[in-house]
Amino acid sequence: MKAALRMIADLLAGDSGADRVVPPTGFTATLTTFTAGAMAFLAVFAMALSFATGRLADRWSSELARSSTVRISAPAAELEAQTLAAQEVLRLTPGVARSRVLGDEEQRLLLEPWFGPDLPIDTLPIPRLIEVVEEGEGYDAEGLRLRLAAEAPGAVLDDHTRWRKPLVRAANRLRTLGWVSITLIAISTAAMITLAARAALAANGQVIRVSRLVGARDVYIARAFVRRFTLRALIGGIIGTALGMIAIAFLPAAAEEGAFLTGLGFQGWNWLWPLILPPLGAIVSFWATRSAALRVLKEVQ
């Protein structure tokens, strides 16, 4: 046990020489780890948002795009005749693959979330719904409306595009915003690490000057700083990502009825995506620290 612990400690210590040369930073090191963790946590949510809205947009545009509804409101006596007439019109319309009258049970299920399960559907003047599935280029909505008005005056065509398009647009925009957020988080991490590294470099001016005077190469001095900040960002990233993923996993599941909102989380292999965040943070801080260190070193002869 002790040997194993020692091995891990040695691994983390890396080149103990270079690490001893730069004195330990103590409290500020914790701040770097904390910030890297917070950034990773936020990135997990931005990522979840992007995936969820992406799924939403795909779903709305694919499922809803291919179907529309004809609603027939007519006095009970005429309802059956008008339904038949509307179906006939639909059958003859190019671009309509098939149409289907929704049964009483289906209509009851559709209304259940709003009216409760015990709805006496036959006592209500509920309009008849015909589901229309498109094919190819789809149908000419204006022409169909006119023909329906002539054949079945109580029929109203609802092709969903009216509310679908803005929804898909909004979902796509949200997805883009999610990725923009992730990019911003990455850049902020780089900026934060750069600031922290510059502070550490400034605080260790004497170490840098003396090391240089006794023959240290730039990479040697830079490495001591780079290793520390990369490690801190990695550890912070792992903790932040883990917490973020746990938080997402324990989000209350959206109920079946609200499923069109889709689960706000990761699904299936998408759960693997957040795992790139810790190494990504480490890479970002590696480059941020390295360039900050080499820039500072340039000023030391």
Place this chain on the structure above:
Amino acid sequence: MIELDNVAYSYGGGDLLSDISLRLQPGSFHFLTGPSGAGKSTFLKLCYMELKATSGLVQVFGKDVRDLKRDDIAMARRRIGVVHQDCKFLDHLSVVENIALPLTVAGRDLSSEMDNLTSLIDWVGLKRQQDQRPPELSGGERQRAALARAVIMGPDVILADEPTGNVDWEMSQRLLSLLIELNKMGKSVVMATHDLNLIRAAKSQVSARVLRIANRKLQLAGADL
């Protein structure tokens, strides 16, 4: 080894040094003297490349300093031991770690250099103090530690900038005799000092040349000391 040809150094206002020419031969011993502020430290900084000459040619180990990259400078410095007036230690490291710092930053394996390190610490008489931190040492002990650090890599040249500036006469002589010993081992030594008594004391032990910086120029001061 280190060669300066018509070198000038100026900062902001005007020339601090001009027309400096000197060729440092292997095994030579030079004293560098002159009033304070005359440019002794600047001259040494030109030699170990902390400053770049504003004009003229500086060659270190046969290479024009202007052509050296930063890594080349680092490599060259491993062959030049420098003792600074203010020592320049890392206060969070022990004395022995400070002395071994050039080995550490060169990536040498410390365990294989242990004998070398131990005998060097014996030689400068800091065995008892080796685990202390630099601020706990006296002025003379600090200078001896700095000297040990300067020679740990086995340099060809040792540049000492007023190493006796803050120590008493007895310690000055001790430091001087350490430098003379190194010179007898074949290393070139340049020691900046304004202590003429020390130079006189050295005359009997080593054939040293005395350089004097005055009026921005480097002159060879004869036997008139």
